[in-house]
Each structure stands twice: as C-alpha cells, then as structure tokens.
Amino acid sequence: MGRLKSSVKSAVLLIALLSVGAFYSLVAVFRWGDTSLNRDFTQAFSKFAHWFLNLKIQVLNAQNISSHRPVVYIANHQSGMDMGIIGCLCPPDTVLIGKKELLYIPFFGWYFLGAGNLLIDRTKSRKARDALLSVIGAMKQKKLNVAIMPEGTRNKGDPSTLLPFKKGAFNLAIEAQVPIVPVVCSSLA
Secondary structure (H helix, E strand, O other): OHHHHHHHHHHHHHHHHHHHHHHHHHHHHHOOOOOHHHHHHHHHHHHHHHHHHOOOOOOOOHHHOOOOOOOEEEEOOOOOOHHHHHHHHOOOOEEEEEEHHHHHOOOHHHHHHHOOOEEEOOOOHHHHHHHHHOOHHHHHHHOOEEEEOOOOOOOOOOOOOOOOOOOHHHHHHHHHOOOEEEEOOOOOO
C-alpha cells in the first residue's frame, strides 16, 4: 500500500511539474531568454511540492546561497523531487545546466530552453565542455549564477553516497574564477 501511495504522489507531482511547465513555456515565448523565469518556475513548483508532500525544510547556512555573485552552485541529485526541495532557494539570475534530453519533456523542455538554460549532450564530452565554458562571458557580464548537478544523473542507490562527479562544474568555476557553493539535499536531518 505504501508503494502505491508513493506512486500516486509521484504521478501527481509529475502532472504538477508538467502543468507549471506548460504555463511557463507559454510565458517563455514572450520572455525568451529571461533567466528570472527559473526562479519563478522553481519557486512555484517548490511551493506546490512542499504543500502536497507536507515537506518540512530546514536550510542551514542560507546566507551562503546569495553571498557572492556570480557563483557555480553544485547540488546532489537523488530524485526528481530535488527541484521541488531546492527550488525554494533559487536566487535570481541563475541558469540551470541540464541534459539535452530535458528538451523532449513536453512543456518543461520548452520552458527550460526559453528561460535561458543550457542543454548539454553528455555523450559528447568535448562539446559539453565547450558549451559549459560558453557561459563564462554571460556569468561575468550579467552576474549570472550557474546551477549544475555534477553527478550527471539521479543517484537511485544508497542516498548516503554520491555518484562520481563529472568535471564540468569545476572546470567552469576555475575558468570563470568564481566560487563554488555546494547545495545538499538530504532527508537525513
């Protein structure tokens, strides 16, 4: 029974994600490239997820989230709910880095691209690295933050461990000469 309840909650959250994505994909048509859509979208989805799941969030060291600009945020990736949990922390002018397959998720993919986020092809590491490094100018000129999950995929195993990190986020921070701010999502509190 618990597994069924969990599946129903996951389905409702997916529908909510697609619904919020549908709205913001329409907004993105008129505000193409507007990175403030990321904060709007993630906070809207986060508020729904917190209410629906009755989540209690405790943020430690919140002052580090926006104490510098620009920065590279790196976060762990345990499930599709990470955005619902971490979304409430998304500072303005933050672009997200995601796999190119996100583009194929109806509505969400359109929003993702329209909000000025970067899609990378993980199968072509040189091309992915070049794409990441292409945002350095915008980071400095517009003081854009970049958020990336360096595990590269969801960690469906032991939640107390991390998958090996891809190097892109670290190369980006070094090349841009900006700090890295780690963001950890954990149910162990």
